[in-house]
Amino acid sequence: MVAVFGTLGYRPKSLIPTIRSTQDVDKVVFYCGADRNDPEAVKNVADAKKGVLDYCRTMKIAADAVELEDPFDFKRIAVKIRGDIKKHKREGKEVAVFNIAGGTRPTSSAALLACILEGVPTVYVHDLTYEEIHLPLLRMEYSQVLSSEERQILRTLLKNKSKELTEVELAKLMGKHKATINHHLRNLIAKGAVRLERHPGDSRKKIVRLEESTELLLGDED
């Protein structure tokens, strides 16, 4: 199955060129949403959504309009889109291309981030000419840029994120020497992947915290 993903704002014309230019599209998944306090925006997005759904119906392509609860919540959108791409891949479906031209600014940037992390081909559609611009994306795989020990530490922290682990506790949990963990933690701190926080009960101890952004990097199944 070939799927086209996209973000949609007020203009179906920013998404439909990608459906046209992709061969044998079986499904279109698009993300849309408007500020609920802005009736004009709500109407414009609803009209655009109807336009894309009508087009897909006529072309006999299955379409799934995903309503974003808050189209300005960058992190939630990125997590949602990345999760959907992963789910699609797990089911053996191909995400042929992701069009990031429409929608709010945070929606578009969050979609770009998900595409970089998942290695999905990405396109823009020019505002005036409606021509597609293919972005030369490179997948950002954390396995390429972190050592296996660093990855193991991040996974352990993610698995135990409800716990407040100190460096010593983390070393014990991983069955490693404290000095080894300390060395890798210093590298991870320099890369901005983890941080140390003062222990609330004992100021001599430090809690190792995964940065919020690292959870986005690791994704839900790593």
Place this chain on the structure above:
Amino acid sequence: MKVLISTFGRDDFEKVVQAMRRLPYERLVLVGGSEAAESMALARIKELEELSGHEVTDEIVPESGFMEIVDAMSEILEKHSREARGRRNEIILNISGGDKLLGDAALFAAFRLGVETYHCDERLTKLPVLKGLTAKDRFTPSQVRFIKGVDGPSVPFDRLVESISPGNRQPVERVMRELKKAGLIETEVMSGKIVITLSESGAEVARAIRTT
């Protein structure tokens, strides 16, 4: 020195002020199109910064052409990370200002150069760009040498062997296979000789390597 670089549009006073309040910095750089550079919002931010005895640096980038903006943004990030006597500044990038194209191009450049990046509006979201890890770090030194070697529209494989590993084709052939599998190069046989060209993604890697 901590340098906050923020994308900026002509109506983005509030967004930039949010970033200024929530992210630590010693120098502020705003990046936008030519309209933003002449906006009232920029004048107000300059006034605010003057109160702290500092100036705002404004940088203008092209308003269209995604990769042109990515390249311009990469140059700006690189330029402001350099300090006198070979020292490096700490760059913090905010991508919430300006139009979609600018924000997305800035995010693209951040991954290229490994710059700490945020999306700051009512919420502050730290983005998963690993600090200091550039596009170059995703490749082995021999792969980087190979990509750098393809310095024209197409390059004969024999010439690459001569420049990378004279008289020893085998390791260069292995790198060629790896890069071809990754979709970064294309090969074709012309007059009995293998000729290498960079794919679109390969060209992006080459640009990224040149920037870093």
